[in-house]
Amino acid sequence: MTQHSADAGIIDCDVAIIGAGPAGLTxxxxLTRQGKSVCIIEKDDTYVGGISRTVEHEGYRFDIGGHRFFSKSQQVVDLWNEILPDDFIQRPRMSRIYYEGKFYSYPLRAFEALGNLGLLRSTACMMSYLRYKLFPIKDVKSFEDWTTNQFGKKLYSIFFKTYTEKVWGMPCDEMSADWAAQRIKGLSLWNAVTDGLKRSLGLNRKPNDGQEVKTLLETFRYPRLGPGMMWDAARDKIIASGKGEVLMGHALERLSDDGKSWSITASGPGGTAQIRAKDVISSAPMRELSRRIHPLPQSALAADGLKYRDFLTVALMVKSEDLFPDNWIYIHDDRVQVGRVQNFRSWSPEMVPHEDMACVGLEYFCFEGDGLWTSSDEELVAQATREMEVLGLCDPSKVVSGAVVRQEKAYPVYDDTYEANVAEMRAELERDHPTLHLVGRNGMHRYNNQDHAMMTAMLTVENILAGTRIYDTWCVNEDAEYHEEGDEGEERVIAAREAGSQTRPLDDDQVAALTSLRGVPERIAPPSEPERKRA
Known part of the structure; x- marks a missing residue:
């Protein structure tokens, strides 16, 4: 168990964990299951789970972004089942794109999309697609370049540009191509067209419309009361183990490393907590973490260059049995600011307490401090109600009430400098602080899904238990296609060094070099990138 030292009330533990999101709680x-003592600090005073939490308002429950429980890693699936063995339900999945008053399946079904667009625009789309297949942009730098090469300029402008710029708040030609390659790699217009021809001839009955990668599943598992149910259960098991402590409402103020242990200061409602630990795991945003390390790392300036996109959900309670069958709808319409609309009953009927009511969540992407973020809850509920009417999705007279949830730093921004900034901070921390481990979406400034965030934590635990960096956690989701590709649990081991492959330990010389990092005044730098690749 964690020990409260007589030394000024210090909490002594094996591992201090910053952040009680999926990565931190995993x-x-x-660690507690392996007999290690942990102390977790969480800034939120009410909820664990981070962006994967479930908020409750007057009996209604809603997600912050929507979280399907799907993973190709059998180890992640097994862990979910272990933490929450009896509360998963199987739900149908449906998501569509709303464009010019019409709905398009996601991913795009070629004949449906071209039919909705009409003959002239469909022809222009196909000509544009062929033009960029024959003469692609050679120096691909931006999201716009990558998506144009994949789908053509016309389809890019119709189905990607508006929504993507809403999400990120920046022009697509300023966004790194990394995001497109990571999130929509594998979607192929050519496969969709050829599959449509096969289906029209009765030669193909596959349900996912010709995607050679099974990009979207027909059903998914989901905790019956939302994803927060999973992380509440994880927190409770950590505390019940007698080896873990969770300090809610505690914000990280400072952490310092004397070469043998870490000293962490966190401020909370009851005062300041002092924690001493051998290792620290952080899922805090890299920018915030760098400012709190003492002495200030040289890479703090690079970390200050990292940007984040914030997010808010306006939940509307509507007098209606249901409004539409989708789990969510992507809104490609510049008449409104909303980017996506969730239907929480489609996630789980138990999220909505009354059968004659619907609950929808309008998602707005913003920057902390901008006009949307600083609007009052009343103004946001009124705006959401108006926009549902504009889109023809809801009669405003049926809206009974609303609630607003703000989520800061929901998305790490992939701009043209983020990669260099992350690399600089990572290199310094691995060299100077080998017992500080970065995990999760914001901890690594990587657009990880929930299961990928968990994988980084699982590998980090293996490294801590081994006393050395056996696994390169930065290779999780390094070149992965969209996370719902393939079959659930098809990978029997965690993907670490490259997507879809078995994790591989470093060779003996590298392990020996890394082992010597601990307790030695002159710390040896980890192997270079070329050395890791040769391994």
Whole structure:
């Protein structure tokens, strides 16, 4: 168990964990299961789970972004089942794109999309697609370049540009191509067209419309009361183990490393907590973490260059049995600011307490401090109600009430400098602070899904238990296609060094070099990138 030292009330533990999101709680659960003591600090005073939490308002429950429980890693699936064995339900999945008053399946079904667009625009789309297949942009730098090469300029402008710029708040030609390659790689217009021809001839009955990668599943698993149910259970198991402590409402103020242990200061409602630990796991945003390390790292300036996109959900309670069958709808319409609309009953009927009511969540992407973020809850509920009417999705007279949830730093921004900034901070921390481990979406400034965030924590736990960096956690989701590709649990081991492959330990010389990092005044730098690749 964690020990409260007589030394000024210091909490002594094996591992201090910053952040009680999926990564932090996964690490805490696995460490306590192995007999290690942990102390988790969480800034929120009410909820664990980070962006994967479930908010409750007057009996209604809603997600912050929507979280399907799907993973190709059998180890992640097994862990979910272990933490929450009896509360998963199987739900149909449906998501569509709303464009010019019409709905388009996602991913795009070629004949449906071209039919909705009409003959002239469809012809222009196909000509544009062929033009960029024959003469692609050679120096691909931006999201716009990558998506144009994949789909043609016309389809890019119709189905990608508006929504993507809403999400990120920046022009597509300023966004790194990394985001497109990571999130929509594998979607192929050519496959969709050829599949449509096969289906029209009765030669193909596959349900996912010709995607050679099974990009979207027909059903998914989901906790019956939302994803927060999973992370509440993980927190409770950590505390019940007698080896873990979770300090809610505690914000990280400072952490310092004397070469043998870490000293962490966190401020909370009851005062300041002092924690001493051998290792620290952080899922805090890299920019915020760098400012709190003492002495200030040289890479703090690079970390200050990292940007984040914030997010808010306006939940509307509507007098209606249901409004539409989708789990969510992507809104490609510049008449409104909303980017996506969720239907929480489609996630789980138990999220909505009354059968004659619907609950929808309008998602707005913003920057902390801008006009949307600083609007009052009343103004946002009124705006959401108006926009549902504009889109023809809801009669405003049926809206009974609303609630607003703000989520800061929901998305790490992939601009043209983020990669260099992350690399600089990572290199310094691995060299100077080998017992500080970065995990999760914001901890690594990587657009990880929930299962990928968990994988980084699972591998980090293995590294801590081994006393050395056996696994390169930065290779999780390094070149992965969209996370719903393939079959659930098809990978029997965690993907670490490259997507879809078995994790591989470093060779003996590298392990020896890394082992010597601990307790030695002159710390040896980890192997270079070329050395890791040769391994």
């Amino acid at each position: 690490a805490g659960y696995l």
